[in-house]
Amino acid sequence: MFTKRCKTFPNRQEYASGLAIALQSELGSTHQAVKTLMRWTNANERTAKNWLKGTCGPRGEHLARLIQHSDAALASFLDMAERNSAVMRTTLPSLRSDLMRAVNAIDCCLSAVNEP
Structure with a gap:
């Protein structure tokens, strides 16, 4: 017998609206x-308009192609599937590089202001 580890996957409307928000x-x-x-x-x-409105969500091949291109759609899908550790593994590296670019930009601005 299998134990029930998590709640059920979101219904169609929750799935569609979750991906629409991400997109x-x-x-x-x-x-x-x-x-x-x-x-x-x-x-x-x-079909694409319906995805953006949240009327219906992508299925099968379209979902695979969508998450191939969209980090937000991937994160939303993994969150709905309660795979938060996978979300962290996929989003933290890009977040870190964005923060490093921001710190470098701030350092450049500060050094330019401090020069006589």
């Missing part, structure tokens, strides 16, 4: 975002 945060909600989704996944325009 909107990364791409926005403009027509350019729709075109980007179409290019990434080879989906048609109506």
Whole structure:
């Protein structure tokens, strides 16, 4: 007998809205975002619009192609699957490099201000 380790996976609406929030945060909600989704996944325009609105979520091949290109979609999907340690492994390295770039930019600005 298997033990139940976690709650059930989100229903279709929670899945669709969770990915929509992630995609909107990364791409926005403009027509350019729709075109980007179409290019990434080879989906048609109506399908990509539905993903951004949260009307329905990507399935199968489209989901695989989407998370291949979108860190936000991958993080959202892993979070819904309660694989938070996997989220940390995928997001922390990029967060660290972003922080290092920010620190370097601050150091450059400070050294430029302090020079006579």
